[in-house]
Amino acid sequence: MSGNAEFLSNWRSTRGIEAGDDTDGIANKAKTMFSAFTDRVQEGYNSAYNALPLHNQDLDAQQEPSWFKLSRFERLVCFFCxxxxxxxxxxxxxxxxPVLTLKPRKFAxxxxLGSILFVLSFGCLQGPVDYCKHLFIKSNQLGEIPSFKLLETKFSYSFLDIQPTSKGHLLVIPKYHGAMLHNIPDEFLADILPVTKKLVKALGLEVTTPDEDGYNILQNNGRIAHQVVDHVHFxxxxxxxxxxxxxxxxxxRNADMGELSEFAKELTAKLA
Incomplete structure (x- = not known):
């Protein structure tokens, strides 16, 4: 009898361990699946958030200055409403x-109404009048301006300038929309200079002495700094x-060395 009791006791404890292992395995799998799902949702949210035209520089069409006196929060509230x-x-x-099939006019x-509200939601971000122009005026559609592509990577795109200041004048742009340099993620910026270096060599500008042909790399930020197009470009x-x-x-002009020293300390503290 004691042997049977010992057998049953061992069997129960073994089953408990196996059940615990199964439970742990299922929990770990569920945790992994949930983690992957939340990562995908977060990536999608970040992409959508970055793509939404929340600033007056974020769209190709001209925005309404009066509309952009509204704060970003106010425009987002209108958008989500x-x-x-x-x-x-x-x-x-x-x-x-099932009910509206008998009343097709109400369904329509x-x-x-749902379709109109959906379209108007994006008008809240840009301004209603210019959003309509952006949708319907032909000159705002893609393909109207010619583009002579040179080199394209995962992160950047380069093409000839259609108003060149010299032969071979070209532009390199990141494949991420941002009006100014500080708006662009590092991985996109890291691709710009290697691509530019390849283009320099292709143009035959790989000079060996300072007295030979040269080149400039120019990138402007802000109207006061002569920026015209609100997308970062080199x-x-x-x-x-x-x-x-x-x-x-x-x-x-000659600088005051004391002022330079203090300014360098101030910047260094901010970079720490």
């Missing part, structure tokens, strides 16, 4: 479809003679 309204309309149309009204401008290429003035 319109999106929520469109979801409600679409949801009601789907849920009440619900679906149309100019590669060959300089083969004094008349063509980049012509600039350089209003240099």
């Amino acid at each position: 319109f999106i929520a309204g469109s979801i409600v309309c679409f949801g009601l149309g789907i849920l009440l479809f 009204m619900l679906w149309t 100019h590669l401008i060959p300089k083969r003679d004094p008349e063509t290429g980049l012509v600039i003035g350089w209003p240099a």
Whole structure:
């Protein structure tokens, strides 16, 4: 009898361990799957957040200055209110479809209202008038401006400037929309200079002495710094003679060494 009791006791404890192992395995698998799912959701959210035109530099069309006096938060509230309204309309149309089949006019009204609210939601980000121009005016559509592609990578795209200051004047741009340099992620910026270096060699500008042909690499940020297009771009401008290429003035002046020293300390503290 004691032998049977010992056997049953061992069997129960063994089953408990196996059940615990199975439970742990299932829990680990579920945790891994949930972690992968949340990572994908986070990546999708970040991509959508970066792609949304939340600033007046974020769209190709001209934005309405008065509309952009509204704060980013206010425009986002309008955006999500319109999106929520469109979801409600679409949801009601789907849920009440069996009933609305007998009243097709009401179904059409619900679906149309949802579609209008969805379109208007993006108008909240840019400004309603210019958003309509962006949608319907032909000159704003892709392909209107010619592009002579030179080199394309995962992170960048380069093409000839259609208003060159010298032969071989070209542009290198990141495949990430940002108005200024500090808006661009590091992995995109890390690709720019190696691509530019390849283009320098292709243009025959790989000179060996300072007295030979040269070139300038130019990148502007802000209207006061002569930026016209609100997407980060790098100019590669060959300089083969004094008349063509980049012509600039350089209003240099002697600096106060004490002021420079203090300013260097201030910047170093911010970089730490």
